[in-house]
Amino acid sequence: MTKSPGAWKHFVAAFFLALILYIVGFNWIENRRVKSGPWNVTFHNVAGQLELVILQDSLAIRDVRLRFTNASLSTNLVESILFTAGRKVPFDVPFGRCVFLDPLFLPGKAVLEIAGHEIQIMPRVLMLDGVEHPWRGSNTFTLGEPEPRAGR
Numbered sequence: 001m002t003k004s005p006g007a008w009k010h011f012v013a014a015f016f017l018a019l020i021l022y023i024v025g026f027n028w029i030e031n032r033r034v035k036s037g038p039w040n041v042t043f044h045n046v047a048g049q050l051e052l053v054i055l056q057d058s059l060a061i062r063d064v065r066l067r068f069t070n071a072s073l074s075t076n077l078v079e080s081i082l083f084t085a086g087r088k089v090p091f092d093v094p095f096g097r098c099v100f101l102d103p104l105f106l107p108g109k110a111v112l113e114i115a116g117h118e119i120q121i122m123p124r125v126l127m128l129d130g131v132e133h134p135w136r137g138s139n140t141f142t143l144g145e146p147e148p149r150a151g152r
Contacts, residue, residue, distance in 0.1 A: 032105070039107045039121055043094035044078040050095050050115060056107050059123060063138035066128070070145045071095065071115035083110050083121075117143050 036058040044051055050068040054061060079094050083103055090097045096114035103110075112119045120127035125134055128141060 034106050036106050036123075038082045038084040038103065039110055040080060040082050041093075041110075041112075041121070042078065042080040045076065052095075052112075052114070052119070054121060054126070056123075059107065059135060060137050061135050064126065064135070065138075065140040066119065067140065067142045068095075068115045068117070069142060083108065115143070116145075 037056065040055040042053040042055070044053070046067070050071045052066040054064040054066070077094055081093060083101060084106070086101055086103055089101055090099045090113075092098075093112060093114075096112055098110060098112050100109065100111035102108045107123055109123075110121045112121070117129055118127075125132045126141075127133070128143065133139075133141065
């Protein structure tokens with residue numbers, strides 16, 4: 001069996017072609033993954049009442065407010081969280097905790113439990129205690145005493 005004197009050139013060419021395809025493919029997927037940007041949730045109090053403000057520029061969600069009448073805060077807290085990267089859940093957020101987070105393709109999905117309410121933030125809808133609310137550029141929701149849920 002005779003060896004081709006230029007066989008190594010084919011292997012090197014195949015390696016560089018695979019490397020180029022990998023770099024291009026990785027960058028394309030990463031760009032698609034982050035192009036919409038994360039959810040930006042600001043936690044603060046307004047006149048002693050807890051409030052969340054949800055922003056997401058690529059979905060034209062500019063000022064969706066969730067006010068909690070059943071919980072109050074005595075300190076002036078203002079904290080913003082960008083849900084950009086996954087982490088072990090549950091984890092604490094101001095006023096409650098995040099029980100689910102999927103930021104694989106941003107903006108992703110986040111589920112918060114705050115003052116006895118379940119808030120699901122998804123690109124398609126906002127779910128408050130299991131009730132769907134379509135996104136509008138700006139909207140205000142008031143959440144009072146949580147209703148008991150079956151199975152809990």
